Amino acid sequence: MTATDFKEHCLAVLDRVAKTGQGVIVTRRGVPLARIEPVSTPIPRSLLGTVHYAEQADLVGPLDEPWNADP
Numbered sequence: 001m002t003a004t005d006f007k008e009h010c011l012a013v014l015d016r017v018a019k020t021g022q023g024v025i026v027t028r029r030g031v032p033l034a035r036i037e038p039v040s041t042p043i044p045r046s047l048l049g050t051v052h053y054a055e056q057a058d059l060v061g062p063l064d065e066p067w068n069a070d071p
Contacts, residue, residue, distance in 0.1 A: 003028045006036075 006013055006026045013024055013036065023037035044050065 001026055003033060 001013070001024050003026055006024075016022075017024055017036055017038055021038050023035055025032050026034045026036065
């Protein structure tokens with residue numbers, strides 16, 4: 001599918017991919033740019049509880065190594 005067609009029908013294409021399970025390759029001037037595929041594993045609707053860190057971690061304290069902020 002051309003990028004122009006995808007741009008024009010984006011939501012319909014996404015609905016079709018979700019419904020049929022078949023991916024779509026988007027091209028520009030015949031060169032593949034992107035592949036639109038259905039998600040194979042469900043993504044949680046909320047990220048609540050998915051980030052974990054060690055209790056002793058100091059997330060805002062100084063680092064034990066020097067660094068230079070100049071580019």
